[in-house]
Amino acid sequence: xxxxxxxxxxxxxxxxxxxxxxxxxxxxxxxxxxxxxxxxxxxxxxxxxxxxxxxxxxxxxxxxxxxxxxxxxxxxxxxxxxxxxxxxxxxxxxxxxxxxxxxxxxxxxxxxxxxxxxxxxxxxxxxxxxxxxxxxxxxxxxxxxxxxxxxxxxxxxxxxxxxxxxxxxxxxxxxxxxxxxxxxxxxxxxxxxxxxxxxxxxxxxxxxxxxxxxxxxxxxxxxxxxxxxxxxxxxxxxxxxxxxxxxxxxxxxxxxxxxxxxxxxxxxxxxxxxxxxxxxxxxxxxxxxxxxxxxxxxxxxxxxxxxxxxxxxxxxxxxxxxxxxxxxxxxxxxxxxxxxxxxxxxxxxxxxxxxxxxxxxxxxxxxxxxxxxxxxxxxxxxxxxxxxxxxxxxxxxxxxxxxxxxxxxxxxxxxxxxxxxxxxxxxxxxxxxxxxxxxxxxxxxxxxxxxxxxxxxxxxxxxxxxxxxxxxxxxxxxxxxxxxxxxxxxxxxxxxxxxxxxxxxxxxxxxxxxxxxxxxxxxxxxxxxxxxxxxxxxxxxxxxxxxxxxxxxxxxxxxxxxxxxxxxxxxxxxxxxxxxxxxxxxxxxxxxxxxxxxxxxxxxxxxxxxxxxxxxxxxxxxxxxxxxxxxxxxxxxxxxxxxxxxxxxxxxxxxxxxxxxxxxxxxxxxxxxxxxxxxxxxxxxxxxxxxxxxxxxxxxxxxxxxxxxxxxxxxxxxxxxxxxxxxxxxxxxxxxxxxxxxxxxxxx
Amino acid sequence: xxxxxxxxxxxxxxxxxxxxxxxxxxxxxxxxxxxxxxxxxxxxxxxxxxxxxxxxxxxxxxxxxxxxxxxxxxxxxxxxxxxxxxxxxxxxxxxxxxxxxxxxxxxxxxxxxxxxxxxxxxxxxxxxxxxxxxxxxxxxxxxxxxxxxxxxxxxxxxxxxx
Numbered sequence: 001x002x003x004x005x006x007x008x009x010x011x012x013x014x015x016x017x018x019x020x021x022x023x024x025x026x027x028x029x030x031x032x033x034x035x036x037x038x039x040x041x042x043x044x045x046x047x048x049x050x051x052x053x054x055x056x057x058x059x060x061x062x063x064x065x066x067x068x069x070x071x072x073x074x075x076x077x078x079x080x081x082x083x084x085x086x087x088x089x090x091x092x093x094x095x096x097x098x099x100x101x102x103x104x105x106x107x108x109x110x111x112x113x114x115x116x117x118x119x120x121x122x123x124x125x126x127x128x129x130x131x132x133x134x135x136x137x138x139x140x141x142x143x144x145x146x147x148x149x150x151x152x153x154x155x156x157x158x159x160x161x162x163x164x165x166x167x168x169x170x171x172x173x174x175x176x177x178x179x180x181x182x183x184x185x186x187x188x189x190x191x192x193x194x195x196x197x198x199x200x201x202x203x204x205x206x207x208x209x210x211x212x213x214x215x216x217x218x219x220x221x222x223x224x225x226x227x228x229x230x231x232x233x234x235x236x237x238x239x240x241x242x243x244x245x246x247x248x249x250x251x252x253x254x255x256x257x258x259x260x261x262x263x264x265x266x267x268x269x270x271x272x273x274x275x276x277x278x279x280x281x282x283x284x285x286x287x288x289x290x291x292x293x294x295x296x297x298x299x300x301x302x303x304x305x306x307x308x309x310x311x312x313x314x315x316x317x318x319x320x321x322x323x324x325x326x327x328x329x330x331x332x333x334x335x336x337x338x339x340x341x342x343x344x345x346x347x348x349x350x351x352x353x354x355x356x357x358x359x360x361x362x363x364x365x366x367x368x369x370x371x372x373x374x375x376x377x378x379x380x381x382x383x384x385x386x387x388x389x390x391x392x393x394x395x396x397x398x399x400x401x402x403x404x405x406x407x408x409x410x411x412x413x414x415x416x417x418x419x420x421x422x423x424x425x426x427x428x429x430x431x432x433x434x435x436x437x438x439x440x441x442x443x444x445x446x447x448x449x450x451x452x453x454x455x456x457x458x459x460x461x462x463x464x465x466x467x468x469x470x471x472x473x474x475x476x477x478x479x480x481x482x483x484x485x486x487x488x489x490x491x492x493x494x495x496x497x498x499x500x501x502x503x504x505x506x507x508x509x510x511x512x513x514x515x516x517x518x519x520x521x522x523x524x525x526x527x528x529x530x531x532x533x534x535x536x537x538x539x540x541x542x543x544x545x546x547x548x549x550x551x552x553x554x555x556x557x558x559x560x561x562x563x564x565x566x567x568x569x570x571x572x573x574x575x576x577x578x579x580x581x582x583x584x585x586x587x588x589x590x591x592x593x594x595x596x597x598x599x600x601x602x603x604x605x606x607x608x609x610x611x612x613x614x615x616x617x618x619x620x621x622x623x624x625x626x627x628x629x630x631x632x633x634x635x636x637x638x639x640x641x642x643x644x645x646x647x648x649x650x651x652x653x654x655x656x657x658x659x660x661x662x663x664x665x666x667x668x669x670x671x672x673x674x675x676x677x678x679x680x681x682x683x684x685x686x687x688x689x690x691x692x693x694x695x696x697x698x699x700x701x702x703x704x705x706x707x708x709x710x711x712x713x714x715x716x717x718x719x720x721x722x723x724x725x726x727x728x729x730x731x732x733x734x735x736x737x738x739x740x741x742x743x744x745x746x747x748x
Numbered sequence: 749x750x751x752x753x754x755x756x757x758x759x760x761x762x763x764x765x766x767x768x769x770x771x772x773x774x775x776x777x778x779x780x781x782x783x784x785x786x787x788x789x790x791x792x793x794x795x796x797x798x799x800x801x802x803x804x805x806x807x808x809x810x811x812x813x814x815x816x817x818x819x820x821x822x823x824x825x826x827x828x829x830x831x832x833x834x835x836x837x838x839x840x841x842x843x844x845x846x847x848x849x850x851x852x853x854x855x856x857x858x859x860x861x862x863x864x865x866x867x868x869x870x871x872x873x874x875x876x877x878x879x880x881x882x883x884x885x886x887x888x889x890x891x892x893x894x895x896x897x898x899x900x901x902x903x904x905x906x907x908x909x910x
Contacts, residue, residue: 024775025755028762029858036842065833066846067825096824098812102804108797120800465805507847509824638823705810 047074047565049500050088051481052630055079055219055492057088058500058566061482068092068482068505076566077500078493079219086216086628090639094480095509099636099705100463101477102510104128112453112471114700120475125511128474129518132433133525135457136166139430145169146394147428149421149455152435152515154411156486157379158541159519165527167390170397170429172412174441177736180413181346182334184405184733188592189354190363191580192371194491197333199223200230201367204323204330206266207236207244208259208353209342212333214243216627219492220335233327235320237262237312239622240692241685250320253687256620257343257609257740258310263332263352264606265306265314266321268298270359275325277361284579285358290591297603309606329367330360344610344726346735351592352604358588364576371576372494375567377487377552380544386530395425399723404598406734415443415736419722421451433459435478435515438466440632440698443738444673444720445713461515464636465703476518483508485558487548498568499554501561516541600732607730610740611719613689617671617742619655620690623714632696635707646711647694648681651745654688656680659747666748669693671717671741677748678712691745717741749871753908754861755779760905761857763897764813767799772897783904787897798895811888815851818881824849831877832856839867853882857905883909 043064049056058077062070071091073083080088094100106128108119123131139147145167153173154160163171175183186192197220199205205227212224228234228247236248237259245251254262270276271294281287287294303314303321324330332353343349362368397420398413400406406413421429432455439448445467452458452471460472469475486502523531524538531539545558555561578586583594596602613619625631626644634640649667661667667680669691678693686692697711718741726734749757759779763772769792776784803813812818815828828851836842836850836859843850856878863871882905889902 024762024771025758025778028758028775029862031762032765032844032855032858033836033841034844035840036837037840065830067829092825093823096816096826098810098814098817098822098824099805105800105805117801119797120805121796122800122804509847509849638821703805 043069046503046505047501047562048482048505049488049502050080050084050091051484051502052087052091052094052634053217055217056488056500056502057084057218059084059088059091061505063505066506068095074500074566076568078490078498079500081218081222083218083222085218086643087630087634087637087640088218090637091480091482093637093639094463094634095482095506097464097636097638099465099703100480100509100512101465101469101475102512104474104476104511106131106474107472114449114467114470116470118470118472123474125513125521128476129521129525131474132459133522135431135459136522136526139457140166143428143430144394145392146397147430149397149429149432150435151417151437152433156514156516156519157381158516158523158539158544161380161386161530162519162523162527164389165386165523165530167392169392169394170412172398172414172417174414174437175409175411177414177441177738180406180409180411181350181733181735184409185347185350185354187582188589188594189351189358189581190369190588191582192369194372195334195369196372196491196493196495197223197331198329198367198370198495199227199232199331199333202227202329202331202362203230203232203367204327205232205234206320206324206330206332206356207234207238207248208263208332208334208349209238210333210335211238211240211242211244211624212335213247214627215335215625217335217492220333223493233323239620239687239690243627252312252316255309255311255687256622256690257345260345260349260352260604261301261306261309261606262312262317263349263356264298264301264604265303265317266324267352267355267359268301269303269318269321270325270356271295271298273322275322276359277325277328280361280363280365281359284363284577285588285590286585287590294591294603301606324356324360328360329362329365331362331368332356332360333369342735342737342739344729344731344735344737344740345607346737347731347733348601348604348607350733351601355590355604358590363579363588366573366575370495370573372491373497373571373573374491374494375489375497375499375552375554375569377489377499377548380539383544383547383551384533384539395428397421397425397429399424400734402723402727403732403734405595405600405732413734413736414441415721415738416723416726418442418444418447418451418720421454422447423722426454429455431455431457431459433461434468434472435461436463436633438462438468438632438699440467440696440713440715442720443715443718443736445715446674447720461518464633465701467699467701469703470701477510477512479508479512479514482506483512484514485545485562487545487552487554487561495573496568496570498566499552501565503562503565595732598732601730605730610725610729610737611672611742613742617744618689619743619745620687621669621671621717621741621743622686622690622692622739623695623718624692625695629694629696632699635696635699635710636704638706641706644694645706647697647714648679649745650681650683650686650692651690652686652688653682653684655691655745656682658688659745661745661747668746668748669717669743670746671719671743673719674716676712676714676716680747691743717743749864749908751865754864756781756904756908757857757861757864759784760901760908761854761861763854763901764803764857765852765854767796769795783900784897787900791896795895795897798893798898802889802893802898811885811892813853813885814849815853815856815878815881816849818885828878832859835859835874835878851878853885856882879909882906
């Protein structure tokens with residue numbers, strides 16, 4: 001080596017002064033390099049938790065020289081049980097996606113559209129935040145709070161405080177496609193906010209649709225495998241011979257959208273033959289208060305009737321109901337949208353399923369659905385109580401005031417949003433902020449693109465440049481979960497409390513930031529009184545996290561807890577004897593008087609799905625999310641893209657023969673709202689009156705170099721809904737009907 | 749490589765790291781390069797947009813300016829990042845921005861120019877590991893850049909490295 005390390009350092013040190021005198025080229029090196037110690041950084045092992053889907057499996061990460069090298073499961077973690085799924089193992093490919101958003105940018109081309117080049121120019125965070133704050137202030141001053149639209153998750157708490165502090169009335173997230181219906185029904189029937197399924201101790205498991213194994217949430221997949229190992233019988237109703245159906249003891253290719261009929265008939269058998277768990281039902285439910293009404297209500301829902309609707313033989317339904325009663329503990333498990341959001345009769349179906357679990361006597365009992373024993377991590381409002389929030393005034397863009405139970409829930413609705421923007425209140429929205437939601441997540445995305453064009457100012461904060469970002473006036477780059485700090489309490493499998501740390505394995509790359517940072521900074525600019533500590537200083541996110549750690553009993557500081565990584569309190573599981581149902585009876589409610597009071601069905605009534613096959617649209621349309629993808633956010637991940645790059649129209653060989661379709665041939669799928677074209681894939685594993693298409697594909701953003709332009713958007717044939725349609729359908733818990741379409745199929 | 753050429757490499761590295769026209773114009777004048785001076789004096793508009801389009805959020809074909817992103821498994825923070833850091837460390841330096849990939853074309857060019865000037869016996873090994881991907885990258889920039897500055901920069905850089 002001609003030059004020693006010391007020479008370089010001296011040169012570097014000396015050059016700082018030389019910059020001014022000598023000018024740019026001499027100083028270029030020093031602008032971008034600094035003196036550093038020559039010792040190589042060793043490998044580190046760090047604990048964190050996955051952020052791809054909600055169970056947040058524990059991760060053991062290997063990090064070297066500021067680069068994430070390997071992710072694996074964390075032993076002792078309740079969610080992943082020492083494993084990661086394909087998505088989790090590929091996590092670093094999100095952080096290291098060359099396509100990710102890196103800096104705040106503003107558009108210089110005012111024309112918006114998927115085929116327009118926005119002409120991005122880089123701006124500073126301050127300019128971005130100042131601009132957004134000014135746009136919000138202007139919209140509120142001139143048009144009121146109702147002119148703001150935030151399509152963002154409710155978390156984190158600092159972001160929610162910002163929403164509340166400026167009086168946002170229109171905050172929408174995907175809950176009507178996911179949590180909403182289940183959450184409303186559980187609030188009134190069992191008092192649960194979230195559920196765990198005790199698969200391991202269950203002896204009889206009835207699955208309506210939920211493809212647990214292919215859904216690839218490890219906590220559930222492990223659970224059902226353990227259940228099988230422990231001798232449970234598994235029965236599966238699904239129009240498709242799914243991964244879980246193959247694994248089950250029995251599978252019935254039910255007619256799409258008729259799960260409710262089978263559930264109602266099972267209840268009818270349990271009641272008419274007095275097979276329900278009398279001890280539990282008498283002690284912990286309102287059955288006796290409404291027994292006559294309940295028995296009369298279900299009497300007509302015989303297995304013979306259900307067979308007509310569902311094509312599941314009556315004797316099978318009757319036998320399964322009897323076995324369900326005799327071979328407990330029994331459970332009808334569910335995971336959010338798997339049951340609630342797919343069809344217009346989702347509210348009734350979730351209610352019926354809740355009744356089945358109540359009649360089995362397994363609510364919060366071994367082998368049943370139980371309430372998580374979770375660590376309650378205090379939020380910012382507990383730690384720094386805010387001044388009173390301003391009242392929320394104005395019109396609701398999603399129309400949810402017409403659905404009192406949805407209104408009470410607090411979230412907004414995806415499925416009616418575009419109708420609100422385009423038809424109900426055109427021109428009302430002047431400012432919108434989208435975080436982590438692309439138009440692909442909405443029913444009928446083309447309608448969403450039209451809606452986006454009508455909004456004068458759109459800010460998008462995301463990790464990747466989604467289709468929605470194409471329409472943004474400002475884009476903000478978000479950190480990935482591997483660059484973020486938080487505390488994650490277990491609530492998918494939580495017989496005892498457990499918390500796993502989420503820690504930044506590496507510092508945030510480029511100029512990426514968290515949504516909490518944006519909430520705080522916009523808050524300082526627009527509602528500073530809400531963002532101060534009692535000492536009068538602005539809230540500091542690190543101090544806040546330290547305070548949460550301390551108050552949750554996890555350690556003296558976040559730094560102290562992250563060194564340990566996992567907390568648990570293996571207290572014994574004590575089944576609940578009072579149930580926190582809304583209304584305050586302390587009991588589980590089979591008949592829900594509060595539903596009746598507000599015009600909803602107090603007991604589940606048979607209602608058909610929204611769109612039924614017709615001569616013009618003779619086939620059922622089903623969608624699914626592949627095991628290696630999550631929603632519509634992972635298709636550009638290099639590794640997951642390689643595993644499952646695009647979608648196809650999955651149809652039966654019988655239907656293909658009838659329509660003259662060959663494997664790989666392009667077909668057009670058309671519904672009353674739109675059409676998609678994609679290659680056919682023939683299989684024996686689906687009903688001959690249905691077609692199935694994977695969700696998450698059809699990104700059109702040219703900024704996504706892997707997923708962009710590949711595949712068809714499943715949502716293009718799914719009708720968005722109007723609030724009046726929901727009300728008319730008795731869809732009182734607001735199911736988004738994301739599978740409720742019928743279609744025509746033609747070969748091209 | 750002569751001093752003029754290494755000065756050009758420094759200019760190119762600097763340009764790939766930041767497209768600010770006024771700054772580039774000053775550097776081009778210092779370099780005494782009439783072609784770049786003229787482009788920057790007369791056609792600077794749109795340079796930043798084209799830079800962002802090509803290198804930060806690729807539109808159409810991707811041109812991410814990191815070595816790891818130009819390997820078969822396009823990604824950031826892979827083996828080239830680690831290797832570049834190792835090289836920098838041997839000479840007692842590290843990138844100012846510690847959270848970003850160390851194999852940015854601009855950083856690699858600045859470092860390569862420094863090696864050629866101050867430790868030429870090491871330059872060949874560095875070229876093989878960290879520079880040889882650049883000519884092909886330049887060809888893509890030449891084809892896809894809309895702005896004359898970036899097209900010319902890529903073309904001239906390819907010639908210097910040939």
